[in-house]
Amino acid sequence: SQKIEQNSEALNIQEGKTATLTCNYTNYSPAYLQWYRQDPGRGPVFLLLIRENEKEKRKERLKVTFDTTLKQSLFHITASQPADSATYLCALDHQAGTALIFGKGTTLSVSS
C-alpha cells in the first residue's frame, strides 16, 4: 500500500542545534516533494519544494534533500530558534495530475 511517513510525531531540541526531520514514502513516484510549516490554529504555510531531479535545496536556515532511491526526504533547520517550534509537514504529488498527499507531520519543540 502507499504510505508517506514522517519519522516521529515529536522532536525536542535545544536552541542553536540543527533539527533534522525525515519523510519516507513507499509505492509513490513523486515528481516533487514539498515541506510546510503549521502553527497551532493555523493552516499550513509552504516552505520549500524539491523536484525529483534535485538532490538538495536551501533557503536561509532551511535545507531539504531528496533521495528517490531511498524514497526519503530530509528537512534540516540549522541554528534552530524557539520561534521554529511548530509542526512540519511533508507532501508529495501522488502522480502527475493529482493532488498533494501529506504526511501526518512532526512537531518540533526548540527550547532555549
Added chain:
Amino acid sequence: KAGVTQTPRYLIKTRGQQVTLSCSPISGHRSVSWYQQTPGQGLQFLFEYFSETQRNKGNFPGRFSGRQFSNSRSEMNVSTLELGDSALYLCASSLAGASGGTTDTQYFGPGTRLTVL
C-alpha cells in the same frame, strides 16, 4: 494581497445535521482544494475545483460535496453529520493546482473547526 479566507472559523453541529463551509481564494487563483485534518489521520485530501469543475476527488463518502463559483469562491457541504466528521477543514488555493501537473504552491486558509456533538 489578501490571503485565503474561510468562514465560519468555528462551528458546532449535532449528528444528522448538515453544514456548509465557505472558502475565498487569493485573487487570481483558480484552483481550490479542500482538506480534512484530524489528529489521527492528518491532512487528507477531499477534492479540488478548478474553473468551477471538480478536477480530483479523495476517498471520502458522498456525504462530502463541494462546488466552485465563477469568482473561484468555493463551498463544501457535509450532509448527515457523524461524530467522526469533527475536524479542522482547510481549503487551499493556487493558480493551477497540483492536479494541473504543476508545482504550484498551495496557500492555505486558517481553517474551519467543526465539532459534531
